[in-house]
Amino acid sequence: MTAYVEECRQEWKRLGVPDLLAEEMATELESDLAEAQADGVSAAELLGESDPRRFAANWAGERGLVREPAPPKRRRIWPWIVVALFLVLFATWTALQTAGHGSATRGRPVEVTPSRRVSVPNVIGMKACKALRTVAHTVDDWRIAGHPHGSTCDEIVVSQSPVGHVIRRDGHPVIVTLRVGRS
Amino acid sequence: MLRGVLDLCLLAVVVDEPAYGYEMTRRLRERGLSTVGEGSIYPLLGRLEREGLVATHREASDGGPPRKYYSASPSGRRALSEGVRAWRDVRGEVDSVLATIEAEVA
Numbered sequence: 381m382t383a384y385v386e387e388c389r390q391e392w393k394r395l396g397v398p399d400l401l402a403e404e405m406a407t408e409l410e411s412d413l414a415e416a417q418a419d420g421v422s423a424a425e426l427l428g429e430s431d432p433r434r435f436a437a438n439w440a441g442e443r444g445l446v447r448e449p450a451p452p453k454r455r456r457i458w459p460w461i462v463v464a465l466f467l468v469l470f471a472t473w474t475a476l477q478t479a480g481h482g483s484a485t486r487g488r489p490v491e492v493t494p495s496r497r498v499s500v501p502n503v504i505g506m507k508a509c510k511a512l513r514t515v516a517h518t519v520d521d522w523r524i525a526g527h528p529h530g531s532t533c534d535e536i537v538v539s540q541s542p543v544g545h546v547i548r549r550d551g552h553p554v555i556v557t558l559r560v561g562r563s
Numbered sequence: 564m565l566r567g568v569l570d571l572c573l574l575a576v577v578v579d580e581p582a583y584g585y586e587m588t589r590r591l592r593e594r595g596l597s598t599v600g601e602g603s604i605y606p607l608l609g610r611l612e613r614e615g616l617v618a619t620h621r622e623a624s625d626g627g628p629p630r631k632y633y634s635a636s637p638s639g640r641r642a643l644s645e646g647v648r649a650w651r652d653v654r655g656e657v658d659s660v661l662a663t664i665e666a667e668v669a
Contacts, residue, residue, distance in 0.1 A: 408631045409605070411624065412585035419589075426588060428603040435603070443609030 384423055385410050387432035388439075395437060397445045405439065498554045502544025508560045509533035511540075520553035524560060535560040565599070568650055570607050572596060574616065574635050574643040581620070581634035584608065608633060616642050 385406050392402035416426045429435040440446050501518055503511035508524075510533075515522050539559040565572075576582060576590040587604060591597075611617045616639035621629040635643060 404631070405605075407628050408584060411627055411630060412583070412588075414627075415585050416588075421588075426585065426603065427605070428599055435605075438606045439609050441609075442606040442613065444613045445609075 382410070384432045385413070388436035391433040391436035392440055392445075395440055395446045397440050401443075401445055402440075405436075405443075500540075500542055500544050500554065500556060502540070503537050503558065504540055504544075506537050507533060508535045508537060508558070511537045511558060511560075515540075515556045515558070519556045521555045523555060523557040525557050535562055565596075568646075569599065569604070570611060570616075571643060571646040571650060573604060573607060573611065573633075574639050574646070577617065577633050578635040578640060578643060581632040583630040583632050587633065611639065615639075 388409065389402060389406050392405065393399075397405075413423055413426065416423070424430050427435055429438070437446070499518060501514050503514050506514065512522060512524075537558050538561045541557045572591060573587060576587050576594070582590060584605060587608075588599065591599065591604075608617065612619060612633075615636055617633045618636045618639075620632050620634075622632055624630045
């Protein structure tokens with residue numbers, strides 16, 4: 381008997397029957413079932429239904445305690461379009477902000493070598509050793525073309541590359557190549 | 564078979580004196596209706612209550628929780644009166660049809 385009523389309770393709860401009304405029906409049923417049992421009347425005979433959940437649903441339905449499912453509403457689409465558009469714009473703006481900010485604050489720093497102006501001296505006609513000292517003060521590196529190891533300080537610079545003038549180098553070392561020869 | 568007239572029977576057993584659910588079943592049995600049939604009286608009582616054909620109140624019971632008593636409301640009494648008249652008309656017509664069949668079988 382109790383199990384039957386308990387099943388009914390669960391069904392009423394599932395159907396959304398208000399608690400107080402469900403309890404009222406459960407109490408009524410429990411009392412009647414107990415009295416019927418005392419009279420030798422079975423639950424099936426009294427209720428005419430062996431399935432407690434079907435019985436409970438039927439009773440609640442007849443009392444009008446089961447909420448009818450709401451009819452499907454016509455959905456308006458335009459508010460969703462506005463929301464979607466807003467989200468896309470927001471996501472784009474956020475991505476741009478992150479990219480711009482991230483390049484300045486995150487990731488591997490990029491070394492930027494500022495462009496610089498280098499004045500390459502014209503050392504053509506100078507003795508080799510003096511020419512090297514001159515260019516060494518102004519350029520990053522130098523080379524002696526030909527046979528450098530056989531050259532001597534007395535030899536004269538006969539050509540140079542680049543030629544003496546003001547040049548601009550963006551991040552690259554300025555290397556002067558001198559060609560020397562005997563005067 | 565009883566589905567259409569059981570609500571009339573329920574109103575009939577509480578028109579003079581209120582009764583709770585099982586007591587109504589007992590009264591029906593005492594008046595000769597021993598088989599209520601599938602579905603029992605409770606869903607019917609629920610519908611009668613929803614339609615305002617029965618009024619309810621609670622009374623203390625011996626040693627148990629208060630019992631819910633049903634009684635015929637004024638509109639229930641009117642519905643019972645009209646229902647009994649309609650039932651008698653239908654019963655007469657049905658009896659006529661069944662009597663013909665019975666005569667042929669006999």
